Amino acid sequence: MTVTSSSSASLRLPASASSSRGAPGKQPELLRPDGSPVRVLVVDDESSLADLLSLALRYEGWDIRSEGDGAGALRCARSWRPDAVLLDVMLPDMDGLTVLGRLRRELPDVPVLFLTAKDAVEDRIAGLTAGGDDYVTKPFSLEEVVARLRGLLRRAGAAAARSESRLAVGDLVLDEDSHEVWRDGQEIHLTATEFELLRYLMRNPRRVLSKTQILDRVWSYDFGGQANVVELYISYLRRKIDAGRAPMIHTRRGAGYLIKPGG
């Protein structure tokens, strides 16, 4: 097994390092050395989920391919050389670990994000996250998958990209590694859901996000509750983020919410 260290796995920031604008759309944040978008291979036999994921990841500006079984995944890995793999541990033709093992032999340095059922965590497989890989349990939110994938890509990439774990909008700063948030230098404690909502807003500054959009992105895909939770959580966020200060979270009546630097 001839393992060259990092060959294809070096990633870099785009030339126009306007990195604060993590705006999904057509501006990928991470690029391959040749300037082409990052490649992500999605492996899931449930086609509806695979479609949902592909769509969301494409929206990040990444190049996506999707496979429904282990054999296809390996074939694709071999020929397409993705920069990251999103792998459901339950596949029809082979055990997730088997796929992982062979994948590793093919792409030693490519990070893998596992999708696993909630209860399967208990009979977890030792070392699932050992090599810097990560996992997400179903049902997940798209924001979570995207965030973890970005984390993996960031850490697998060039050292220069390492500092990029922070989002900033005005004097509001969010650190994805430590899960810390500051406004004007002062630390603010957020709950898990508040944190994800804020991260989504901050990754789309100055852009109106509808309640539906937010619900689809930040809440799990199987959430069955009222769309009103978004209002509730916006309210929570305002209390913590905007309290006293110039408001950064704005309501666009009939359209949605947006975040922008005070003023």
Next chain:
Amino acid sequence: MTVTSSSSASLRLPASASSSRGAPGKQPELLRPDGSPVRVLVVDDESSLADLLSLALRYEGWDIRSEGDGAGALRCARSWRPDAVLLDVMLPDMDGLTVLGRLRRELPDVPVLFLTAKDAVEDRIAGLTAGGDDYVTKPFSLEEVVARLRGLLRRAGAAAARSESRLAVGDLVLDEDSHEVWRDGQEIHLTATEFELLRYLMRNPRRVLSKTQILDRVWSYDFGGQANVVELYISYLRRKIDAGRAPMIHTRRGAGYLIKPGG
């Protein structure tokens, strides 16, 4: 401890000595004289273990090759010239001692970390470690293997790198060689597991580590228990580390734990 004052095996710290961020990833902490990453040869016939080890070591930023038997190991040693060898003493084709002997003829100054079953320790292995080598018994934790390997590489390398055996986060200091820990100058006694957990946290300061991550890294690969032990040991650590003082170990509900200087 007969530390051969290395010849070819001189290692050095990376130019950018941002060593406080022992953050696993692509930033190797130890480099060869030519700036390329350290090379480690993994020799184990159990492929799943070899894969797990390769994964974890590669994540340290090292260049890894893996062989399944003594013959292959010797071949690789000869042509690839690794900086360290991770050697299972139970190999299909030849006795671990034999492999070691020939390895030594090939690479006189390269340190070897033995993997051995628990009960086989006594007799012969102990003697082997006299030359600066070390050993780890199965089942092991990844943190332990990585730590020992780092220790070997460090000691085999330049003296300048010697000071690197200490981790510090705020006024908390941990010595990897002596296994001593101080908070604000005062020594704190930790059990083996507590020590490994703290080391893992301190090697990833200001980063949220999930319970699964911790379990995968700090506990043996064959541990089958509840993820709840992590909570328990965090609790123990807090009692010893944070007692009275400003807490350094923080809980991120729903995400994991992180350590950071008081504040």
Next chain:
DNA sequence: GGGAATTCTCAGGAGATTCACAGAAAGGCG
């Protein structure tokens, strides 16, 4: 062999978090 130290399971309880509901407040429009 016996005592001490260590590791780990189990379960109760404290507290944090999520969410539905409903009335209050605010915005838009004729």
Next chain:
DNA sequence: CGCCTTTCTGTGAATCTCCTGAGAATTCCC
């Protein structure tokens, strides 16, 4: 200005996460 719609937020209940004491099992050490 009055009415209707949309958004905001207080309340409280259900749930979930995490902490920790007690004690069993195991290992270590003398």
